[in-house]
Amino acid sequence: MSEFDAIVVGGGPAGSSAAMRLASAGHNVLLVEKADPPGSKNVSGGVLWGNDLEAVIPDWQKTAPVERYVKAKGVGFLTKESNIGLEFRSGLFDKNRAGHMVLRAKLDQWLVKKAKDMGAMVATGVTVDRVAFDKGKAIGVEQDGDIITSDCVILAEGANPRVAIDSGLREPLNDKDVAIGVKEVIKLSEKTVNERFNLRDKEGFAGEYVLGFLPDQVEAGGFLYTNKDTISAGVVISMKHLRENDRTYSFDIIEQFLEHPAIAPLVDGGSVEEYSAHMVQEGGIERVPKLYGNGYMIAGDAAGFSFSNGLVLQGMNYAIASGIAAADTFIEAKKGSGVSEESLAGYRKRLLDSYVLKDLYNFRGIDEVTWGRLPHRAMPNALEHIMKGLFIEQGVPKKHLYQLMTEALGESGIRTSEAVLEGYRMLRRM
Ligand SMILES: Cc1cc2nc3c(=O)[nH]c(=O)nc-3n(C[C@H](O)[C@H](O)[C@H](O)COP(=O)(O)OP(=O)(O)OC[C@H]3O[C@@H](n4cnc5c(N)ncnc54)[C@H](O)[C@@H]3O)c2cc1C
Structure with a gap:
């Protein structure tokens, strides 16, 4: 018995x-x-x-x-100077409050x-x-x-x-089974969180970022979630890339993410309440x-x-x-x-x-397309090139979107045929 x-x-x-x-x-x-x-x-x-x-x-x-519920979900591609982002902020989240920051x-x-x-x-x-x-x-x-x-x-x-x-x-x-996550919980006031992320009451923002600006070809993603009066900010780094590259440390990568010009103002003035690292199943x-x-x-x-x-x-x-x-x-x-x-x-x-x-x-x-050169290096830089061509008036003749895209890929060192093939694989697998 x-x-x-x-x-x-x-x-x-x-x-x-x-x-x-x-x-x-x-x-x-x-x-x-x-x-x-x-x-x-x-x-x-x-x-x-x-x-x-x-x-x-x-x-x-x-x-x-729970801290807040997901009212807005953002995705951002970060280059050294830019954040090319997409945000889904919707009343649909109010109807089904299934996603909560914890x-x-x-x-x-x-x-x-x-x-x-x-x-x-x-x-x-x-x-x-x-x-x-x-x-x-x-x-x-x-x-x-x-x-x-x-x-x-x-x-x-x-x-x-x-x-x-x-x-x-x-x-x-083995290294492909896990990534490494490093996270800080950063204390601000509830009012500051609401103002910086355009939130009210229990509404929350959950953002994921592709870190296309990291040196040494390291591939990593960042995240930023709003709690009641703190922010959970962190990075998830490919274990394989980290191991292959013995010059880059996980604690440097979270610092670089938090110091990025698009992220720094969101956490400015906050104090770190918690610092942690953990494996992520992959x-x-x-x-x-x-x-x-x-x-x-x-x-x-x-x-x-x-x-x-x-x-x-x-x-x-x-x-x-x-x-x-x-x-x-x-x-x-x-x-x-x-x-x-x-x-x-x-x-x-x-x-x-x-x-x-x-x-x-x-x-x-899916890991083969999410941890790849196209999303982590080529896409953020290509998107920046396109946005620059579209939105920054330079006093020179304007270019068609297709031309901007071809140039952007060229600058990223990716052939158009390779981009089309990789893009197709990404769409199919994601
Ligand atoms: C940086 C990061 C961000 C993430 N973001 C999200 C997210 O936003 N949303 C989401 O859904 N998931 C997220 N995840 C994944 C999520 O954390 C895990 O999938 C989830 O915690 C798995 O739950 P679990 O109960 O299986 O394991 P765990 O939560 O890890 O719990 C396992 C427990 O077992 C205990 N334990 C281990 N070994 C022993 C032992 N020998 N004896 C006794 N006890 C033991 C541990 O102390 C622990 O409490 C994230 C993970 C990381 C690292």
Whole structure:
């Protein structure tokens, strides 16, 4: 007889959602989180697209510690001197307030407390070492040589899945599997945030930027999200490029982003309240491990569930959806034939039926177009050339748009045929 029905490793959105679902169905669940308090080591940009939370916390929109809701979404291509941007500011966001800016230190504590209130046993400040196996079946987790037993283990340990790797449940990560995110939370006043981003009340702005001005061919994206009286600003850098280039450091890149002439006025006068760095899942469907086995399932970032196309970065929604799917699979298995590899196979089926695996399959290979020379170097500079030709009167004969575009590509060192082909691939894959 096991000590617990289920042990969930990791108190991020995936693990807490799994624990809530299991506890509210009456199961004896242990949620183990290495940080104390939960969330203190977690990083997101972060916009929580929280529709899936409704399944475990029906009133989450009213009660969750969210900062603002997404009222405007911006995308900007930054060159040394310019920001060529597009903004979607819409009343449509008011009708469906699903996207909310969150700070993980607050959100994760709240989620873990909810799991506890629903009946989960929570152990914080405890780092699980491995999954314990007996005759090929997961029988619990091992920590400092002790084994705590359970009928099932749900691994939800995030983007650096040491437990899964050390237990032989997934391959070690390589540079293409992850990017590195560096983030600052910058304190301003609520009034200043509203004025600088043209916002009212709980409205928020979420911006993503392509950093086309970085030296040494480093490819990185920037983000800027408004909280109530702070700004979350950061960069996500290709791990492969960072490793290949030993002159560039991640902390330099965030500084260069924050000092950019289009960004500096937005954060001017603010004081840094929080500085953090974290891995970002990037591997895509090819790197998703086997998601279940005899007595275990893997959810959230640990399973490689995240989506990034350069315009949005999402992972918390996939984490919540997969955590709940894992819990539901366990609940069904317990009601039926019991926990076995066959009964947990339903987990993959649930994910295939939902947007979690559908998105990953549909956007297979997206990293090859989002981390590329065209979006990161050629596009920002080409766009700047076109804008300059269109909008800065220079007292010389004007040029047609096509001519400006051809010149712009030429200056970027990209042949027109290459641009057309790459552009087509981008449109198809994005
Ligand atoms: C810079 C950055 C920006 C991002 N922006 C966004 C965004 O705007 N929107 C979005 O949806 N997503 C965003 N993401 C992605 C998002 O943060 C992740 O997809 C999400 O956190 C995954 O949730 P999770 O529960 O799977 O893992 P995590 O949130 O990482 O939680 C895993 C938990 O497991 C714990 N843990 C790890 N190992 C152990 C162990 N051995 N024993 C016990 N506990 C352990 C950790 O402490 C952690 O609390 C961003 C990520 C980064 C880094």
